[in-house]
Amino acid sequence: MSHSLSGKFLVREWRSGELGILLLALVLAVSVVVGVSSFVGRLQSALLSESARFLAADLVVVSRSSLQDDWVERAEAQGLTTSLSVGFPSMTVADPDHMALVSVKAVSDGYPLRGTLQWSSEAYGQVQSDGAIPPPGEVWLAPRLFSLLDVTLDDSLLVGEAGLIVSGAVRSEPDATAAVFGFGPRLLMNTQDIPDTGVVQPGSRVEYRLLVSGPPEAVTAYEEWLTPLLGQGQRLDTIEGAQPRIGNTLDRAQGFLLLAGSLAVVLAAAAITLASRRFGERHTQYVAILKSLGAQSAQISRLYGVSLATLGAGGTLMGCVVGWGLQEGFIRALGDLLPVTPGPAGWEPIVIGVVTAAVCMLFFAWPPLRRLGQASPLSVLRADIGIEESQRAGDYVIGAASIVGLMWWYSGSAAVTFAVVSGLSVVVGLGFFVARALLSGGRRAGGFAGSIWRVALAGLQRRGRANALQMVIFAMAIMLMLLLSVVRSSLIGQWQAQLPADAPNHFLLNLAPEETPVLEGFLSERGVPVEALYPMTRGRVFSVNQEALPEWREVESEDTPRQREANFTWSDTLPEGNLLVEGDWWSADDAGAWVSLEEDFADDIGAGVGDTLSLRIGAEVFEAKVRSIRQVDWQSMRPNFYVVFPRSVLESYPGMYMTSFRLLPDQKTVLNQLIEILPTVTVIELDIVIREMRAVIDQVARALELVLAVILLAGGLVLVSGVRSSLDARMKESALMRALGAGRRTVLGTLWIEFLVLGAMAGILATAGAEVAAWALQRQVFNLNWAPTFTLWWLGPLLGAVFVATLGLWSCRRVVSTPPVVLLREV
Amino acid sequence: MIKVSQLLKTVSTADGELEILRGIDFEVPSGASAAIVGASGSGKSTLLGLLAGMDVASSGKIWLDGECLSDLDEDQRARLRAEKVGFVFQSFQLLPALTTLENVMLPLELAGMSDAAATAERFLGEVGLENRLNHYPTTLSGGEQQRVAIARAFARQPRILFADEPTGNLDTRTGERVIELLFELNDRIETTLVLVTHDQRLAERCQHCFNMSAGELREA
Numbered sequence A: 001m002s003h004s005l006s007g008k009f010l011v012r013e014w015r016s017g018e019l020g021i022l023l024l025a026l027v028l029a030v031s032v033v034v035g036v037s038s039f040v041g042r043l044q045s046a047l048l049s050e051s052a053r054f055l056a057a058d059l060v061v062v063s064r065s066s067l068q069d070d071w072v073e074r075a076e077a078q079g080l081t082t083s084l085s086v087g088f089p090s091m092t093v094a095d096p097d098h099m100a101l102v103s104v105k106a107v108s109d110g111y112p113l114r115g116t117l118q119w120s121s122e123a124y125g126q127v128q129s130d131g132a133i134p135p136p137g138e139v140w141l142a143p144r145l146f147s148l149l150d151v152t153l154d155d156s157l158l159v160g161e162a163g164l165i166v167s168g169a170v171r172s173e174p175d176a177t178a179a180v181f182g183f184g185p186r187l188l189m190n191t192q193d194i195p196d197t198g199v200v201q202p203g204s205r206v207e208y209r210l211l212v213s214g215p216p217e218a219v220t221a222y223e224e225w226l227t228p229l230l231g232q233g234q235r236l237d238t239i240e241g242a243q244p245r246i247g248n249t250l251d252r253a254q255g256f257l258l259l260a261g262s263l264a265v266v267l268a269a270a271a272i273t274l275a276s277r278r279f280g281e282r283h284t285q286y287v288a289i290l291k292s293l294g295a296q297s298a299q300i301s302r303l304y305g306v307s308l309a310t311l312g313a314g315g316t317l318m319g320c321v322v323g324w325g326l327q328e329g330f331i332r333a334l335g336d337l338l339p340v341t342p343g344p345a346g347w348e349p350i351v352i353g354v355v356t357a358a359v360c361m362l363f364f365a366w367p368p369l370r371r372l373g374q375a376s377p378l379s380v381l382r383a384d385i386g387i388e389e390s391q392r393a394g395d396y397v398i399g400a401a402s403i404v405g406l407m408w409w410y411s412g413s414a415a416v417t418f419a420v421v422s423g424l425s426v427v428v429g430l431g432f433f434v435a436r437a438l439l440s441g442g443r444r445a446g447g448f449a450g451s452i453w454r455v456a457l458a459g460l461q462r463r464g465r466a467n468a469l470q471m472v473i474f475a476m477a478i479m480l481m482l483l484l485s486v487v488r489s490s491l492i493g494q495w496q497a498q499l500p501a502d503a504p505n506h507f508l509l510n511l512a513p514e515e516t517p518v519l520e521g522f523l524s525e526r527g528v529p530v531e532a533l534y535p536m537t538r539g540r541v542f543s544v545n546q547e548a549l550p551e552w553r554e555v556e557s558e559d560t561p562r563q564r565e566a567n568f569t570w571s572d573t574l575p576e577g578n579l580l581v582e583g584d585w586w587s588a589d590d591a592g593a594w595v596s597l598e599e600d601f602a603d604d605i606g607a608g609v610g611d612t613l614s615l616r617i618g619a620e621v622f623e624a625k626v627r628s629i630r631q632v633d634w635q636s637m638r639p640n641f642y643v644v645f646p647r648s649v650l651e652s653y654p655g656m657y658m659t660s661f662r663l664l665p666d667q668k669t670v671l672n673q674l675i676e677i678l679p680t681v682t683v684i685e686l687d688i689v690i691r692e693m694r695a696v697i698d699q700v701a702r703a704l705e706l707v708l709a710v711i712l713l714a715g716g717l718v719l720v721s722g723v724r725s726s727l728d729a730r731m732k733e734s735a736l737m738r739a740l741g742a743g744r745r746t747v748l749g750t751l752w753i754e755f756l757v758l759g760a761m762a763g764i765l766a767t768a769g770a771e772v773a774a775w776a777l778q779r780q781v782f783n784l785n786w787a788p789t790f791t792l793w794w795l796g797p798l799l800g801a802v803f804v805a806t807l808g809l810w811s812c813r814r815v816v817s818t819p820p821v822v823l824l825r826e827v
Numbered sequence B: 001m002i003k004v005s006q007l008l009k010t011v012s013t014a015d016g017e018l019e020i021l022r023g024i025d026f027e028v029p030s031g032a033s034a035a036i037v038g039a040s041g042s043g044k045s046t047l048l049g050l051l052a053g054m055d056v057a058s059s060g061k062i063w064l065d066g067e068c069l070s071d072l073d074e075d076q077r078a079r080l081r082a083e084k085v086g087f088v089f090q091s092f093q094l095l096p097a098l099t100t101l102e103n104v105m106l107p108l109e110l111a112g113m114s115d116a117a118a119t120a121e122r123f124l125g126e127v128g129l130e131n132r133l134n135h136y137p138t139t140l141s142g143g144e145q146q147r148v149a150i151a152r153a154f155a156r157q158p159r160i161l162f163a164d165e166p167t168g169n170l171d172t173r174t175g176e177r178v179i180e181l182l183f184e185l186n187d188r189i190e191t192t193l194v195l196v197t198h199d200q201r202l203a204e205r206c207q208h209c210f211n212m213s214a215g216e217l218r219e220a
């Protein structure tokens, strides 16, 4: 058959609208994949840069000795921006009676490269974030230093040998969280003043931080270049490690976004499969006629091959354009609503779209068309002769395998792929099994029901095989939608639980035992509820089983057991939110010398249950036996302790207390009064950090909603094309029924019942699949606890039934509005 | 020449094996015309389908122009049809997506003929459908569809033409015109005609007449 004939054929097919349906499915599939994945990609890069604010940079080189100059030069040569900060503990002196140990941080122009530095001109005054840093010759102090040092604005103080003027208060540093429990309140100064202080010398305890930011590729390249050059006491801090809580949130959000993208791929494949199946079915007769006129298999295969290839190329191109336009329009339309400034999308989404289209065309659209070549001309004489079904299994296997491969490639996560695949397998497996059983059961039940039911159920059964497939596709689409909704709510629920709205946002340390009644009185007078008081004593573990541990500075590798210092506390019950991983808890009347360790701490000192520790508090030395190992949820905003003793062991040692409380924004002045009556206590303000974290989480949650909406839309479109794929047969039957005298109500009722039953069964399958997939996802990908979602079990079938029935009736509405003769002529 | 020997066709149905054709033997010389008449359900269409190679016999042999159909595979039979055979289906079998003209052009295009459109137009004119070239089959009446199907079969000017009730839906005058066309083809290029018909006039004009009854064929 000549090319011109293929061309003619294509034009004629196009005119008849048959190719249009296939093209539409393809464009839909490609645009969903391209749209979702570029939207997701842009959000992802935006979220990542959002989290960079907790590092104040995209990458930080941390070093205990001063940094090589060429590292900075190299970074700048690669188009990266840099800024240096230097941190060290120091005494600062305001006057002979007022001095304090502070944690100094000197910063240079550009700090912070990401996020904002918040400051105020008075201790707890109006917060500003205008990109300023302390100018040379000036310092900004943590609010409580003002009363501790008894200074006000424009007073001067000494840092080492440098005299500096107080010009503001530091309220929040983007990268402060790592040093929250540092060496004392913050003093922020300019790096240009460092030489004057004379404090920073070789051997002194200093941390240099080179902040680096710029385009992701340049940052990665720099990271790769630098990693092998790092020496002892040097390391790289990356965004992922900057803020474990945010890191976790982002990881999960990322997992979710990738999941969404993979689902888009599956939905796309489903849409294409449905459309090409319909195309193939409608063309069986066509091919039979061609064959009876003398066309040979190879000719016919070529005909459809050329058509499909042309269609595929055109559809892919259009899909890419539409998908691109979709996400661009989406982002434009959302504008300010969007949580973060979206990053660039890159070429990857297009590649993914093209590959998805190629795979779908090759493995889902082509097989039914290729088999058209083998259609027997006999079906011209007998309508009941279709295409061999048995050959299809192989295609489905190859197709499914390729989709799994695509998902894997796309998500880069075996766990995500596995979860979705297991859900889908449940749907498919159960689907074909249950569908047939239910369908054959349907006739028996229908025998007792009214005539509409009988006709409807008989119809369902007559097209049993097609219906089973349709039901499975419906179920898959519904399952993916349910799955994403379930995962979304549990993620958001989890995030909100992490940062409950009433969580304490201020911590108070170094409270002497005799001061506790003062504090309690002070706070309750102002209507601030006080949380529990925790006893706290600084102590050190220096040997395990009588074997002395080396000090931190003496060990070379991170893995060598070493001495550690920590805040000790006592408790006769397992602290809230802690999990025993080994051993058991002591009872209140058990007077033994026990100790319970946090698991990482236990690793650091190289001790396990049953080992005897030698400990020192101040000058006193004592021993305790490890009774248990605990897992501590560091993400909780509660005071957490590495080392816990029974009350009887620790009570006799002198100690301080810590507590936490929650202040509302308009109660901040309470702190000024508090540090006047209790000048020695340390207040840690977490309200700003918590607010920022909550903002990020809210933004992430909103991004997830958006993606969910897009996927729901795509799923809906698959349902529509699923309904459409069965329209021909249903329309014809309905038209016949009307021609034979059935009333409007009977025809509509029959269709309604058919779709209702199909939809409800699809809903049940979908729910089962969604539960399985959610289970796998929660456990393997999101590290969350899975619990069955009971609402799903009635909501899934209900939604399925209503949705499918409405769509079905809407698509078939012509049946009752068009004269049957017209319909019969058409189909 | 068409030669059939010991042709058997059985199909399996829900109620067991059904013998549709039970040992058929006959011959139609090249350029001759033959009519097959018989009661509804006696197996006429089944026989015609087998003769055109669109189905395979359970046993027995069919020769078309010297080629034994049972020695050919599906594609070779298709090629044979493309080269030599025209077929008018009892149920027309027009492609709904194509216009009248395109339907008639299709076999010409499949055979790679260059002036497909002109030929198709001419034959549509012959059956009186010159005003319906760009209509779609679903908008045509039954008789009009039948004439399109006839034009499609004639346009190729085949060596052998099978027609299943070619005049079944036509009024007397149009029917006569179609009969004229058939025999014109038979005269002009010696097309072998095998016609299934209930039409007495048509059967009478054929050189041979066979009677099909319950799967058995006898020369009348």
Ligand SMILES: Nc1ncnc2c1ncn2[C@@H]1O[C@H](COP(=O)(O)OP(=O)(O)OP(=O)(O)O)[C@@H](O)[C@H]1O
Pocket: A382, B011, B012, B013, B018, B020, B038, B039, B040, B041, B042, B043, B044, B045, B046, B047, B090
């Ligand atoms: N594949 C099949 N399965 C079951 N029965 C078949 C099959 N093919 C043909 N038959 C039966 O064989 C018989 C002959 O059919 P055929 O179409 O050849 O009849 P016909 O002589 O052309 O009748 P008519 O004049 O009504 O067109 C019919 O009873 C038909 O039902």
Ligand SMILES: [Mg+2]
Pocket: B044, B045, B046, B090, B164
């Ligand atoms: Mg017949």
